[in-house]
Amino acid sequence: MKKRGLFIAGNWKMNLNLSESLQLAEAVVKGTSQFDNIKVLISPNFVSLVIVSHAAENSAVMVAAQDCHFEESGAYTGETAAEMIKSAGAGWVIVGHSERRTLFGEDDETVAKKLKNVLRNDLKPIVCIGESLEEREAGIQKDVIRKQLDHILETAADLAEIVIAYEPVWAIGTGKTATPEQAEEMHKYIRELIKDSAGQNISESILILYGGSVSLPNAKELLSSPNIDGALIGGASLKADSFIGIAEVAEELSKE
Numbered sequence: 001m002k003k004r005g006l007f008i009a010g011n012w013k014m015n016l017n018l019s020e021s022l023q024l025a026e027a028v029v030k031g032t033s034q035f036d037n038i039k040v041l042i043s044p045n046f047v048s049l050v051i052v053s054h055a056a057e058n059s060a061v062m063v064a065a066q067d068c069h070f071e072e073s074g075a076y077t078g079e080t081a082a083e084m085i086k087s088a089g090a091g092w093v094i095v096g097h098s099e100r101r102t103l104f105g106e107d108d109e110t111v112a113k114k115l116k117n118v119l120r121n122d123l124k125p126i127v128c129i130g131e132s133l134e135e136r137e138a139g140i141q142k143d144v145i146r147k148q149l150d151h152i153l154e155t156a157a158d159l160a161e162i163v164i165a166y167e168p169v170w171a172i173g174t175g176k177t178a179t180p181e182q183a184e185e186m187h188k189y190i191r192e193l194i195k196d197s198a199g200q201n202i203s204e205s206i207l208i209l210y211g212g213s214v215s216l217p218n219a220k221e222l223l224s225s226p227n228i229d230g231a232l233i234g235g236a237s238l239k240a241d242s243f244i245g246i247a248e249v250a251e252e253l254s255k256e
Helices: 019-033 048-056 082-087 098-104 106-120 133-136 141-155 180-198 200-205 214-221 240-255
Strands: 007-012 038-043 064-065 092-095 124-129 165-168 207-211 230-234
Touching: 007 207, 007 240, 019 038, 019 048, 038 092, 038 106, 038 165, 038 240, 048 064, 082 165, 092 106, 106 124, 106 141, 124 141, 124 180, 133 141, 141 180, 165 180, 180 200, 180 207, 214 230, 214 240, 230 240
Parallel strands: 007 038, 007 230, 038 064, 064 092, 092 124, 124 165, 165 207, 207 230
Antiparallel strands: none
């Protein structure tokens, strides 16, 4: 059994209407109810956040928003505050997803400000880091990860409240997946950076998820890696059978 346990998170992105979101949430709650050794989280769109939170309310399934603004309130049309997320029933927020960075221009400073606001509002963050294909091909992926992680380590006073997700940008929604060896190498490197900054105890206890075209066929090999503590799942989380199947793989691995 992995001493840190396994954390299976589904990011639904900009998909599913209200009724579809409710149907999927209810299926995940029912399908994972017998799992005792893993953590399960789902992250719907903002429109569905309240209804999904209600569906998961009396279960072990946790709910996250996909983003939040870094200010508490104000004239920020189209944005959502951490307090609003909290009042909707969610306990988690995904911060710094690669799509937020690449499509919406979020830099490390913006991600750090969002992280600070999430923590200030007593929500738990999944903070995403990862390199682009160009950066990996240039051999600077570790430099990129170190820089992104430095902002996180400088922002969070208590790293025990944080889950890290390593998601190589080139593997997000492309069907490409980092090999288990590539993913494990980077997860081990991230853990070493955390050890240097925050000490061995935090390094050994912090959860580091892998995100990037995780699917039922590749889940077991990825989740078996010693420094990979779970998965942040995109497309495969939109179908109950595939997401629950991945969670079942994690549950069985957690018993070994």
